[in-house]
Amino acid sequence: DGTAAAEGRQLFESACARCHGADGRGGLPAPDGGPAPRNFHDAAFQASRSDEDLKNVIRHGKGAMPSFGNMFDNRQLTLLAAQIRAFVPRKS
Numbered sequence: 001d002g003t004a005a006a007e008g009r010q011l012f013e014s015a016c017a018r019c020h021g022a023d024g025r026g027g028l029p030a031p032d033g034g035p036a037p038r039n040f041h042d043a044a045f046q047a048s049r050s051d052e053d054l055k056n057v058i059r060h061g062k063g064a065m066p067s068f069g070n071m072f073d074n075r076q077l078t079l080l081a082a083q084i085r086a087f088v089p090r091k092s
Contacts, residue, residue, distance in 0.1 A: 005086070008079035015068065016080070024087035034064040040087035051081040 013022060019037040021027045026039035038045060055077040061067030072080065 004079055005082070007076075008083035008086075011072070011076055011080055012083040015071070024084070030064055038065075040084050043088060046085065046088045051078070051085070054081040054084055 012020075012024075019027060020040065021037075024040035026037045029036045040046070055074075057065055058068050058072065058077055058080055059070075
């Protein structure tokens, strides 16, 4: 639904876009020389992760990705996962 999608975009913009970019393409390597944030337009990445995997990394962190702990409830994590999925170009 449009309201949920808008909320997912807003959550992404407020918590994720700083590193992953508003367009979800990742961005520059971390200032400390770490890897660039994940590019959510990468079809191989999208295909290799379940929604539960995405939610788990948001909640617990992984590598350079910080943990957001309980900042988001399960519904919000689902909206964030849907927003991450929305970055994959649709095949026509």
